[in-house]
Structure formats: structure tokens, C-alpha cells
Amino acid sequence: MFLALDVGGANIKASVFKADDAFALRSAKLHYPLWIRGVDGLPKAIEQAVALLGCDLKGASGVALTMTAELSDVFRDKKEGVDKVLRKAEEALGSFKVVTNDGSLLDPDEAVDRYMDVAAANWWCVGWLASLFERDCLVVDVGSTTTTITPVVEGKVAAKGLNDVEKMALGEIVYVGALRTPISSVASIVPVNGLWCRTSSEYFANVGDVNLVLGLLREEEYDVATPDGRGKSVEECHERLSRVVCGDRNMLRPLQTRLVARFVYEKVVEKVCEGVLQVLSRLASEGRYPEVGFAAGLGDFIALDAVERAGLRGVLLRDLLGRDNSIALTSASLALYLAYKTGVDVGRWISSLR
Amino acid sequence: MFLALDVGGANIKASVFKADDAFALRSAKLHYPLWIRGVDGLPKAIEQAVALLGCDLKGASGVALTMTAELSDVFRDKKEGVDKVLRKAEEALGSFKVVTNDGSLLDPDEAVDRYMDVAAANWWCVGWLASLFERDCLVVDVGSTTTTITPVVEGKVAAKGLNDVEKMALGEIVYVGALRTPISSVASIVPVNGLWCRTSSEYFANVGDVNLVLGLLREEEYDVATPDGRGKSVEECHERLSRVVCGDRNMLRPLQTRLVARFVYEKVVEKVCEGVLQVLSRLASEGRYPEVGFAAGLGDFIALDAVERAGLRGVLLRDLLGRDNSIALTSASLALYLAYKTGVDVGRWISSLR
Numbered sequence: 001m002f003l004a005l006d007v008g009g010a011n012i013k014a015s016v017f018k019a020d021d022a023f024a025l026r027s028a029k030l031h032y033p034l035w036i037r038g039v040d041g042l043p044k045a046i047e048q049a050v051a052l053l054g055c056d057l058k059g060a061s062g063v064a065l066t067m068t069a070e071l072s073d074v075f076r077d078k079k080e081g082v083d084k085v086l087r088k089a090e091e092a093l094g095s096f097k098v099v100t101n102d103g104s105l106l107d108p109d110e111a112v113d114r115y116m117d118v119a120a121a122n123w124w125c126v127g128w129l130a131s132l133f134e135r136d137c138l139v140v141d142v143g144s145t146t147t148t149i150t151p152v153v154e155g156k157v158a159a160k161g162l163n164d165v166e167k168m169a170l171g172e173i174v175y176v177g178a179l180r181t182p183i184s185s186v187a188s189i190v191p192v193n194g195l196w197c198r199t200s201s202e203y204f205a206n207v208g209d210v211n212l213v214l215g216l217l218r219e220e221e222y223d224v225a226t227p228d229g230r231g232k233s234v235e236e237c238h239e240r241l242s243r244v245v246c247g248d249r250n251m252l253r254p255l256q257t258r259l260v261a262r263f264v265y266e267k268v269v270e271k272v273c274e275g276v277l278q279v280l281s282r283l284a285s286e287g288r289y290p291e292v293g294f295a296a297g298l299g300d301f302i303a304l305d306a307v308e309r310a311g312l313r314g315v316l317l318r319d320l321l322g323r324d325n326s327i328a329l330t331s332a333s334l335a336l337y338l339a340y341k342t343g344v345d346v347g348r349w350i351s352s353l354r
Numbered sequence: 355m356f357l358a359l360d361v362g363g364a365n366i367k368a369s370v371f372k373a374d375d376a377f378a379l380r381s382a383k384l385h386y387p388l389w390i391r392g393v394d395g396l397p398k399a400i401e402q403a404v405a406l407l408g409c410d411l412k413g414a415s416g417v418a419l420t421m422t423a424e425l426s427d428v429f430r431d432k433k434e435g436v437d438k439v440l441r442k443a444e445e446a447l448g449s450f451k452v453v454t455n456d457g458s459l460l461d462p463d464e465a466v467d468r469y470m471d472v473a474a475a476n477w478w479c480v481g482w483l484a485s486l487f488e489r490d491c492l493v494v495d496v497g498s499t500t501t502t503i504t505p506v507v508e509g510k511v512a513a514k515g516l517n518d519v520e521k522m523a524l525g526e527i528v529y530v531g532a533l534r535t536p537i538s539s540v541a542s543i544v545p546v547n548g549l550w551c552r553t554s555s556e557y558f559a560n561v562g563d564v565n566l567v568l569g570l571l572r573e574e575e576y577d578v579a580t581p582d583g584r585g586k587s588v589e590e591c592h593e594r595l596s597r598v599v600c601g602d603r604n605m606l607r608p609l610q611t612r613l614v615a616r617f618v619y620e621k622v623v624e625k626v627c628e629g630v631l632q633v634l635s636r637l638a639s640e641g642r643y644p645e646v647g648f649a650a651g652l653g654d655f656i657a658l659d660a661v662e663r664a665g666l667r668g669v670l671l672r673d674l675l676g677r678d679n680s681i682a683l684t685s686a687s688l689a690l691y692l693a694y695k696t697g698v699d700v701g702r703w704i705s706s707l708r
Contacts, residue, residue, distance in 0.1 A: 160548070170548060191628070194514070194524060194636025214665075255638040262665050263631050270624065274545070277617050282548025284609040311568075311616050 004334035027328035028052035127157030142299030171278030178299025179208035205240035358688035381682035382406035481511035496653030525632030532653025533562035559594035
């Protein structure tokens with residue numbers, strides 16, 4: 001039994017891979033907004049995330065961890081973030097390995113020293129896992145908050161950016177997701193009453209509201225706080241969207257906010273597609289052209305639209321690994337990688353899924 | 355036999371509707387760039403367009419005309435444009451009717467007086483024709499140069515803009531098409547070598563090159579002049595696209611210009627979709643929501659993508675009327691309207707097509 005965790009700024013993802021009599025991969029996600037709940041609650045939250053998997057830490061042959069939480073502004077810098085997250089994780093997990101941006105597995109002390117190699121390195125195993133399915137491909141993982149695009153060339157992870165800043169510049173990270181993205185960050189204008197209406201930069205509504213109004217996500221999948229603290233019914237999402245143009249539920253019909261939602265959804269897909277095309281354009285300059293685009297994450301439907309518009313053959317990873325593992329792909333792939341490094345024939349299991 | 359013509363600035367479309375023993379609608383398109391070939395060649399060009407239909411003017415029970423050519427800068431203003439086009443058309447056609455932006459049919463002299471009612475009124479019959487298929491719908495006609503979006507509400511043409519300027523503001527005209535649109539008018543940056551590369555504003559390449567490179571149009575459908583005067587092979591389209599980033603065929607691989615083409619195609623669809631959403635947002639403010647979007651024109655595949663992204667059920671008019679009539683929808687619908695006004699049961703024919 002191999003356990004892996006991805007400690008993000010807003011969510012903790014946990015996965016377990018059982019490789020005893022039969023192979024089985026299971027994942028869970030816990031909403032834990034670090035900047036609200038604080039660093040001190042992290043050990044308990046990690047324990048909770050593990051508990052969601054219904055498995056006992058003591059039975060684990062190995063535990064591994066990755067993170068993106070070090071970006072949170074509760075930390076002064078990444079050095080402090082990596083250090084604090086790892087120390088808190090030790091309280092909950094005891095000993096574990098930390099994955100780097102080239103697939104090395106470090107002990108926590110070493111990881112603290114090499115903090116730039118482990119900060120936001122949660123994409124590496126995702127690329128490695130994809131390489132077991134296709135020697136040349138792209139993985140587009142649209143989470144609640146951000147999108148990560150990881151290319152695989154000739155069976156090797158071929159991302160060029162090795163940290164967040166490089167990736168943000170190269171299109172390997174697009175800061176847009178399926179839930180927490182504020183409307184004004186993707187659309188400065190929206191169509192209302194036959195005109196192009198400006199959007200407020202207040203956090204009145206988010207892409208989660210858009211996806212619920214369009215029927216692309218279910219209420220229980222909207223597992224983060226709403227912008228106004230109210231509920232997650234389609235009616236309440238509609239009300240939040242009406243406020244984005246400084247209106248309210250009495251000024252706009254649901255028919256109207258649905259069109260606003262359509263427009264914003266298109267802008268989200270467009271942003272992800274731009275990242276995909278930028279990454280592909282680098283590969284094309286080297287004469288490479290992956291034909292498959294794996295779509296993963298809570299917003300895998302967005303990823304699928306984006307890769308298909310970019311001309312790739314889209315494959316939903318949820319169809320191969322299940323929805324939960326696709327949502328928690330960063331921890332799921334890390335659990336598999338840990339098993340692989342321990343000698344488990346993960347490739348055989350992957351082959352059985354295709 | 356009813357004959358109709360749409361005299362545009364770049365193309366002349368001609369259609370004939372035979373309503374004798376059996377109903378039959380046929381259309382043809384002639385590339386005639388008015389600003390190059392001049393006004394004096396217009397009578398001959400109109401005759402040529404009619405000849406393409408293989409029918410004789412003398413046998414016609416009625417002839418009707420519409421135009422957008424008055425926008426051409428060979429004319430000082432629309433008044434002069436309407437006057438000159440109609441006078442030249444008289445040389446070729448003798449007597450005919452001119453359709454207005456509310457579906458009236460005028461004699462040429464009256465049309466000259468009411469030039470603002472007949473200028474660019476070629477969309478009205480398109481809306482009327484669509485209303486015979488669906489009481490509530492939108493028609494999106496993507497031509498070689500421009501896109502016209504015409505809403506139909508409760509069986510009536512429900513466009514709000516009555517002239518080009520109003521339509522450009524309301525989203526009922528989007529100045530983007532399947533062939534002649536310059537790349538820089540839709541994309542100021544494109545993805546090359548992993549970077550966002552600026553585009554030259556020279557007319558080095560157009561959306562026709564994009565559609566050929568992507569296999570969305572065939573060489574013979576690229577029936578306008580190429581930007582560099584060279585041929586229309588995929589290789590030559592690739593070369594033109596490489597020049598848009600100030601490169602050439604030696605600096606960029608076809609793999610790379612194909613990605614540029616993908617990106618530009620997305621921008622084209624996006625612009626059309628924005629027009630559709632703007633028009634829908636006006637209807638939504640009145641509590642109206644058409645569910646069907648008819649896609650027509652040479653770029654009907656662009657129109658289909660746009661209406662589906664806007665949440666409508668897309669229907670290709672080529673599947674109902676044939677590709678040629680869908681391309682020349684403005685003249686085809688005018689021929690049908692003329693027949694209808696003369697007492698022909700056009701509705702019965704339309705019913706047989708559904």
C-alpha cells in the first residue's frame with residue numbers, strides 16, 4: 001500500500017495505491033484554504049485527508065508528498081513555505097519522501113535544502129504517468145484553481161519550465177480553473193441586453209458558478225467556499241453572476257446570466273487552449289507533434305474542449321482511472337510512482353486499463 | 355423561373371428558383387472584386403453570373419436584386435453606390451425589383467430614392483427563409499469576407515440593426531469571413547517556438563490560407579485572389595502564413611504554421627461566437643431564447659462551431675438546401691421570396707426539405 005499527498009494552497013489531495021493481491025488506486029480531496037485555516041491546522045487536515053481514503057498510515061509500505069501550498073501568501077517566500085509545510089507534514093505522517101521536479105525522491109531534510117526543486121513539483125509524476133499510456137502526449141489537468149499542461153516526448157516528461165514562474169511564462173501553467181477563478185480575471189466584458197457590459201473586479205462570482213449554471217458540474221462538486229458565502233444552488237449561482245455586472249436577481253433573468261456564463265466558459269477554454277498551443281508550438285519548433293491530449297482534473301471537460309480545439313485527439317483520463325483519481329491526479333500519480341520506484345510493476349497495471 | 359442576384363463588393367451571387375413542374379433551387383458565385391475590376395465591368399459580370407446558372411433571362415417570371423457593393427470605396431458614399439450599381443444592373447437585367455430591409459420590393463428608381471433602405475439589405479430574405487424552417491432561430495451566414503447574424507422571433511425577422519453601422523455595433527455583422535480576412539485583424543499574436551509572436555499587419559496571408567492548411571476548405575473553394583498572387587496549394591498557404599510572423603518557408607516548418615492556423619481559426623470562431631452571444635443577449639433581455647442556430651455560407655463550419663459554443667442546436671443549411679445555395683444564401687433566399695410574393699407556395703417546398 002503506497003500513500004501519496006499533494007498539499008495545495010486550497011486543497012489537499014490524497015491517494016492510495018494497493019498492489020497486494022489486486023491493484024487498486026483510490027483518491028480523495030479535502031478543501032483546506034491554508035490562508036484562512038492557517039498552517040497550524042495542517043497536520044490535522046492531512047490526517048483527515050488520509051482518513052477519507054479509509055486506510056491506515058501504519059500499513060503503508062511508503063508515503064510520498066508533493067506540494068504547491070508554498071505559494072500561499074501566508075509564507076514570506078517559497079523557502080519558508082516548503083520548510084513549514086514539510087515540518088507540519090512530518091507531525092502527521094512521520095517519515096516520507098518528497099518528489100522533485102526531475103522525479104527524484106528526497107527525505108524531508110534534503111527537500112528543505114533543495115526547496116526550489118520540490119516547490120510546486122506536483123506535475124512531474126503526472127507527466128510520468130501519462131508516459132505509461134502514450135510515448136508522445138500532453139496532459140492537461142484543470143483543477144479548481146489552476147491548469148497544468150505537461151508534455152511527454154518519447155516517453156520522457158518534456159516540460160521546459162521547472163518552477164511556477166517559468167511555467168507561467170511558457171504556458172505550462174495557466175492560472176484558470178473550474179471553480180475558484182474570479183470572473184473578471186477571464187472576462188473584462190460580457191454580453192448583456194445586446195451590449196458589451198463591463199465586469200466588476202470584486203470577487204462576486206467565479207467559474208464554479210458558471211459551470212453549475214451550465215450544468216457542467218454538480219452542486220456537490222462545487223467543494224470550495226462560494227464568493228458570497230451563500231449556497232450552491234443554480235439559483236444562487238445565477239444571483240452571483242448577475243452581481244458581476246453590478247446587477248441582482250431582479251435585474252437579470254436566468255436566461256441572461258446563462259449567456260454570461262456561456263461567454264465566460266468560452267474565455268476559460270480559450271485561455272487553456274492558448275496554453276496548449278503555446279506548449280505545442282515549442283515542441284513543433286523541434287519537429288515534435290504529440291497527437292494525444294489527456295484531459296484530467298475537476299475541470300477535465302474544459303481540458304477536453306481545449307485539447308480538441310488545439311487539434312489533438314482528446315482522451316478523458318477519468319475513463320481510464322476513474323473520476324476521483326483524475327481529479328486528484330497529482331497525488332494519484334505520485335502514489336503510483338512511489339510504488340514503481342519500490343519495484344511494483346505499475347506498467348502492467350496501466351496496460352490492463354487501456 | 356425566378357432569378358435573384360446579390361451584388362457584393364467582392365462577389366456576385368446568383369440564384370434561380372424553378373417552380374414549374376418541380377421545384378428546384380440553384381445558385382452560383384462569381385468573384386468580382388469591384389475595387390479592382392471597376393464599376394463599368396459590372397453589367398458583363400452580372401451577365402456572367404447569370405450564365406453560370408445556365409438559364410436565360412428572357413424566361414424569367416421575375417428578377418430581383420440586392421447588394422452590399424455600395425460599401426466599396428470606389429463610391430464616395432452609399433447614395434452614389436446604390437445609384438451606380440442599380441444603373442449598371444439595369445444594363446444587364448432590364449427591369450427588376452430591389453429588396454429593402456423590411457422585405458418590400460421596389461423598382462430601381464424608387465430604390466435609388468430610398469437608398470438607405472436597400473443598401474446592404476441582403477440579410478432580410480435570409481431571415482425570412484429561416485422563418486419558414488423555424489419560428490424562433492438565428493441564421494449565421496459566414497461568407498468569404500463577413501458574417502451576418504439574423505435572428506427570427508415568432509416567425510418574423512427580428513434583426514435590430516437596419517444598416518451596416520447599426521449591425522456592426524449590435525453584433526449582427528461581424529467583419530470576419532472564411533477567406534479574405536487578414537490574419538492581423540483577428541490575431542495580434544500567435545504561438546511560435548513556445549513564445550507569443552506578434553503578427554505583421556501586411557496583407558501577407560488570410561483566413562483562406564488558414565482553412566486550407568487545416569483541411570477545412572478545398573483549393574477550388576478558395577475562389578478569391580491570394581494575398582501574394584501565388585497559388586492555392588497547401589504548401590503555398592503555409593508559406594504565406596510563415597510570412598505573417600515575418601518568417602518564410604525556410605524558417606518555419608508546416609508543423610509550426612499549422613499551429614498558427616489553429617490559433618487563428620479559434621480567434622475567428624470566437625469573433626463569430628461573440629456576435630451570436632451579443633444578439634442572443636438582446637433577445638434574452640426580452641425573455642426570448644431561440645434554440646436553433648442555422649449555419650450557412652462558405653464558412654458554415656465556422657458558423658456551426660460558433661452557434662454550438664453559444665449553446666444553440668446547430669443545423670447546417672447545406673444539409674437542407676445544398677452547399678451552393680447555402681453559400682449563395684442571400685440570392686437564393688431572394689429568389690424564393692420573389693416567387694413567394696408572386697404567389698408560389700414556397701412553404702410547401704420548404705416543408706418537403708425538412
